Amino acid sequence: xxxxxxGETKRSxxxxxxxxxxxxCPGCGDYSILKQxxxxxxxxxxxxxxIVFISGIGCAARFPYYIESYGMHSIHGRAPAIATGLKIxxxxxxxxxxxGDGDCLSIGGNHLIHxxxxxxxxxxxxxxxxxxxxxKGQYSPTSPIGTISKSSPSGSLDTPFSPLKLCxxxxxxxxxxxxxxxxxxxxxxxxEANQHQGTSFVEVYQNCNVFNDxxxxxxxxxxxxxxxxxxxxxNQPLLFGEEKEKGIILDGFQPKVVHLGEAVGHADLWVxxxxxxxxxxxxxxxxxxxxxxxxxxxGIIFKxxxxxxxxxxxxxxxxxxxxxxxxxxDALLSGENTWTVS
Amino acid sequence: MLETVTKKxxxxxxxxxxxxxxxxxxxxxxxxxxxxxxxxxxxxxxPAEIRAPQGTxxxxxxxxIQFGSIDVFTPGDQCDVLVVMNAAALxxxxxxxxxxxxxxxxxxxxxxxxxxxxxxxxxxxxxxxLSDYKVHSLDITKLTRNTLKESGSSxxxxxxxxxxxxFVLGFIFWLFNRPLNNTIAFLETKFASKEGVKEANIGLLxxxxxxxxxxxxxxTQIEVKPARLKTGVYRNIQGNExxxxxxxxxxxKSGLELFYGSYPITPASSLLHELSKHxxxxxxxxxxxxxxxxxxxxxxxxxxxxxxxxGSSGPGIALKxxxxxxxxxLEIPLVIVNxxxxxxxxxxxxxxxxxxxxxxxxxxxxxxxxxILAAASPSDCFQTAYDACKMALEHMTPVLLLSDGYIANGMxxxxxxxxxxxxxxxxxxxxxxxxxxxxxxxxxxxxVRKWAIPGLKGYQHRIGGLEKEDLxxxxxxxxxxxxxxxxxxxxxxxxxxxxxxxxxxxxxxxNSKLAILGWGSTYGAIKTAVRDLNAxxxxxxxxxxxxxxxxxPNLKEVLEQYELVLVPEIxxxxxxxxxKNKFDVVFEPLNKVKGxxxxxxxxxxxxxxxxxxxxx
Numbered sequence: 001x002x003x004x005x006x007g008e009t010k011r012s013x014x015x016x017x018x019x020x021x022x023x024x025c026p027g028c029g030d031y032s033i034l035k036q037x038x039x040x041x042x043x044x045x046x047x048x049x050x051i052v053f054i055s056g057i058g059c060a061a062r063f064p065y066y067i068e069s070y071g072m073h074s075i076h077g078r079a080p081a082i083a084t085g086l087k088i089x090x091x092x093x094x095x096x097x098x099x100g101d102g103d104c105l106s107i108g109g110n111h112l113i114h115x116x117x118x119x120x121x122x123x124x125x126x127x128x129x130x131x132x133x134x135x136k137g138q139y140s141p142t143s144p145i146g147t148i149s150k151s152s153p154s155g156s157l158d159t160p161f162s163p164l165k166l167c168x169x170x171x172x173x174x175x176x177x178x179x180x181x182x183x184x185x186x187x188x189x190x191x192e193a194n195q196h197q198g199t200s201f202v203e204v205y206q207n208c209n210v211f212n213d214x215x216x217x218x219x220x221x222x223x224x225x226x227x228x229x230x231x232x233x234x235n236q237p238l239l240f241g242e243e244k245e246k247g248i249i250l251d252g253f254q255p256k257v258v259h260l261g262e263a264v265g266h267a268d269l270w271v272x273x274x275x276x277x278x279x280x281x282x283x284x285x286x287x288x289x290x291x292x293x294x295x296x297x298x299g300i301i302f303k304x305x306x307x308x309x310x311x312x313x314x315x316x317x318x319x320x321x322x323x324x325x326x327x328x329x330d331a332l333l334s335g336e337n338t339w340t341v342s
Numbered sequence: 343m344l345e346t347v348t349k350k351x352x353x354x355x356x357x358x359x360x361x362x363x364x365x366x367x368x369x370x371x372x373x374x375x376x377x378x379x380x381x382x383x384x385x386x387x388x389p390a391e392i393r394a395p396q397g398t399x400x401x402x403x404x405x406x407i408q409f410g411s412i413d414v415f416t417p418g419d420q421c422d423v424l425v426v427m428n429a430a431a432l433x434x435x436x437x438x439x440x441x442x443x444x445x446x447x448x449x450x451x452x453x454x455x456x457x458x459x460x461x462x463x464x465x466x467x468x469x470x471x472l473s474d475y476k477v478h479s480l481d482i483t484k485l486t487r488n489t490l491k492e493s494g495s496s497x498x499x500x501x502x503x504x505x506x507x508x509f510v511l512g513f514i515f516w517l518f519n520r521p522l523n524n525t526i527a528f529l530e531t532k533f534a535s536k537e538g539v540k541e542a543n544i545g546l547l548x549x550x551x552x553x554x555x556x557x558x559x560x561x562t563q564i565e566v567k568p569a570r571l572k573t574g575v576y577r578n579i580q581g582n583e584x585x586x587x588x589x590x591x592x593x594x595k596s597g598l599e600l601f602y603g604s605y606p607i608t609p610a611s612s613l614l615h616e617l618s619k620h621x622x623x624x625x626x627x628x629x630x631x632x633x634x635x636x637x638x639x640x641x642x643x644x645x646x647x648x649x650x651x652x653g654s655s656g657p658g659i660a661l662k663x664x665x666x667x668x669x670x671x672l673e674i675p676l677v678i679v680n681x682x683x684x685x686x687x688x689x690x691x692x693x694x695x696x697x698x699x700x701x702x703x704x705x706x707x708x709x710x711x712x713x714i715l716a717a718a719s720p721s722d723c724f725q726t727a728y729d730a731c732k733m734a735l736e737h738m739t740p741v742l743l744l745s746d747g748y749i750a751n752g753m754x755x756x757x758x759x760x761x762x763x764x765x766x767x768x769x770x771x772x773x774x775x776x777x778x779x780x781x782x783x784x785x786x787x788x789x790v791r792k793w794a795i796p797g798l799k800g801y802q803h804r805i806g807g808l809e810k811e812d813l814x815x816x817x818x819x820x821x822x823x824x825x826x827x828x829x830x831x832x833x834x835x836x837x838x839x840x841x842x843x844x845x846x847x848x849x850x851x852x853n854s855k856l857a858i859l860g861w862g863s864t865y866g867a868i869k870t871a872v873r874d875l876n877a878x879x880x881x882x883x884x885x886x887x888x889x890x891x892x893x894x895p896n897l898k899e900v901l902e903q904y905e906l907v908l909v910p911e912i913x914x915x916x917x918x919x920x921x922k923n924k925f926d927v928v929f930e931p932l933n934k935v936k937g938x939x940x941x942x943x944x945x946x947x948x949x950x951x952x953x954x955x956x957x958x
Contacts (some may be wrong), residue, residue: 320622
């Protein structure tokens with residue numbers, strides 16, 4: 001905790017660190033994500049005791065041990081289901097799910113799609129490293145076709161998921177992507193995710209330097225980054241390139257890369273609107289397809305206001321209370337038809 | 343000349359197509375019988391298909407009720423009156439009718455098509471085939487249509503035919519000289535918004551009654567006087583309804599919110615239905631995407647401070663196994679209800695069995711002890727559910743409650759308790775601010791840890807499925823610690839035995855050489871068998887186990903008094919495995935694996951085959 005010159009206390013990431021030794025491999029992208037999450041929590045003003053981190057199994061799932069809050073390191077893939085029950089039982093908590101691509105999309109895929117459609121107010125951070133780390137290097141549901149891994153020595157055959165496209169299909173209300181190597185962007189994205197009322201899904205590209213090193217380097221390397229990534233900002237045109245000399249236009253429903261010049265100006269470009277489901281669908285449909293020569297989008301892809309699951313449950317409960325009145329246990333025990341033996 | 347035969351007990355079995363409204367007819371007869379003051383017990387028996395092909399043997403739905411002026415503990419081994427709406431219903435149930443019993447048959451259900459579907463090569467009603475019984479053949483379909491036509495009913499023929507069960511019910515009410523008013527009140531509420539249907543049903547009920555009175559075919563009414571039940575106020579209760587009420591009562595008494603996470607499965611779904619009706623009690627029900635999410639959401643709710651419960655049947659419990667282990671490891675309160683059905687795999691969804699006891703005991707990876715309770719009858723489901731909640735909350739552990747399809751759907755009178763008379767329940771949520779460092783796995787003298795729920799300042803901690811260090815709960819791979827924690831977790835559950843009531847003789851002879859030891863839904867059949875054995879001068883005692891893990895503390899001493907302990911189970915021998923493992927007593931199994939409950943006669947007959955030296 002820091003004290004500023006006027007005596008106010010300002011919390012820092014350290015206020016959310018535990019006494020546990022962090023046990024990820026040296027150089028793992030998880031360290032950066034942990035640091036940004038801790039800093040973000042400090043910025044939110046949330047109290048330690050009102051925060052809960054729930055995880056499943058995998059490298060990312062160690063996360064709760066390292067956050068000074070309540071936490072549960074549960075079983076493989078089930079964190080969204082546990083978090084849903086917890087949120088329903090205590091809507092006042094700030095609940096975060098830390099998960100990986102295997103935990104979230106493979107063994108836990110069913111829970112993910114259902115938590116998204118129900119929309120409880122949770123923040124799901126999915127660390128995507130396109131590999132199974134904790135089980136020592138098998139291909140994952142996000143590994144590209146042909147991935148050579150311990151379980152796919154001749155190359156993987158499975159078509160990978162686009163997590164963001166999956167989220168669109170599952171009626172998610174907040175879909176974003178960020179990266180371990182872009183701390184500022186990651187913090188901004190997490191803060192927005194936390195502010196969103198509903199289930200926020202944030203995919204974070206995370207480097208596994210042991211089993212899949214450099215999978216995302218083209219998006220962080222200074223030489224390639226400007227041409228391979230595009231940062232989405234609300235109401236801003238889709239621009240990228242070293243000098244922001246390139247942009248995206250919509251040709252019918254087909255996004256195309258254009259060079260700005262006399263023929264195409266800023267006014268012709270696609271303007272990002274995260275509230276537009278059609279545009280968000282096009283982003284997830286086209287930009288994540290490796291066959292399209294489009295930059296990788298980062299930022300908030302889609303956002304929608306929809307009542308949270310827990311608020312609807314409480315609404316129904318209150319409606320039932322005002323319709324039937326607070327019932328008395330004795331009335332329930334006796335039921336409607338009784339008879340007396342004397 | 344009308345004559346009246348008085349009987350101490352009578353059993354009626356209604357049977358017909360699954361679309362014939364048999365269950366509704368049975369339930370209505372049950373309600374009126376209860377209000378009349380009889381003791382009773384019911385057994386609905388229906389096919390898995392909602393609308394199985396009409397007229398087929400597979401599509402027969404049955405509802406059996408035994409009622410009496412004496413205590414009644416089972417739905418009856420054989421029936422006095424068999425009502426059959428078609429040929430298939432006769433074929434499936436004729437063996438259950440006593441010699442000399444009454445058959446009331448709807449002749450419209452014995453046409454060529456029905457006979458073919460039920461694989462009769464002749465019409466059993468037109469033959470000497472049923473000469474051992476008193477057969478009353480009525481064209482109920484035609485009588486129904488005529489009744490409605492005369493009253494100028496607006497119902498179409500299909501709807502009219504669907505109401506024929508009310509004609510039958512009215513007639514059976516006449517046969518047992520029962521009033522119609524309770525069913526009339528029911529129909530008035532049920533069809534309040536459908537005037538035509540309401541009038542037609544009430545009209546048919548009365549017509550059925552009047553038909554009995556005026557038609558000269560029937561010269562005998564059967565009288566079963568009210569039972570001398572213990573004085574008090576009663577209601578009828580089904581097993582699953584009783585569990586639901588037990589859970590709600592435990593939540594109210596402990597001052598916690600009830601959370602019920604579940605995925606639809608036969609025969610547990612009615613728990614979810616029942617609980618979701620009572621949202622005004624502050625109950626949160628959650629229909630999860632699968633069995634795993636059902637228990638995991640309940641674990642989340644429990645972690646958050648709710649009284650959490652999940653319910654399912656065998657296949658669903660198998661899916662919940664890993665999460666059950668997590669709840670055990672986290673040491674959080676959770677009630678898991680298993681309404682057992684015929685297994686293995688999908689098995690016999692609508693039939694009953696007690697074959698998940700060993701699954702409850704051992705069905706998880708690693709050493710994973712969880713207390714197990716079993717309900718003995720529909721009304722006992724209430725107390726068992728209440729006790730399971732109390733145990734979970736006071737000992738910080740998941741608790742498995744076993745019921746089965748037989749008592750889940752069966753009904754009996756229940757002298758319900760008042761809210762005030764229910765035992766108090768204390769939970770382990772810390773009161774007041776934290777002093778010093780919080781140690782999540784520090785325990786009290788019963789080895790129970792605190793339930794520090796998120797939101798409590800200063801109690802922040804991390805828990806999970808990995809082995810934990812004693813006291814701190816930090817992840818630990820230390821070999822000695824693992825052994826110690828394994829022992830602590832087992833001892834914690836064994837300690838619960840100190841809080842259990844002693845095992846005792848439920849009924850029967852105090853100094854017999856033979857004891858019949860049961861658990862769960864065999865209660866009524868064993869109790870009846872022991873009563874009948876004793877009446878014949880054969881000494882035997884009935885002991886019934888409610889706590890299957892841990893066992894009551896004195897069980898060893900009780901069992902050692904007997905030369906032989908007979909263990910009837912609706913499975914291939916499961917409790918007996920646990921008993922033989924623990925006690926040096928002579929046990930003998932009596933097993934039935936037919937998807938059906940024991941009849942008391944089956945138990946009685948088996949006892950008579952035992953060595954005569956044991957039966958004196």
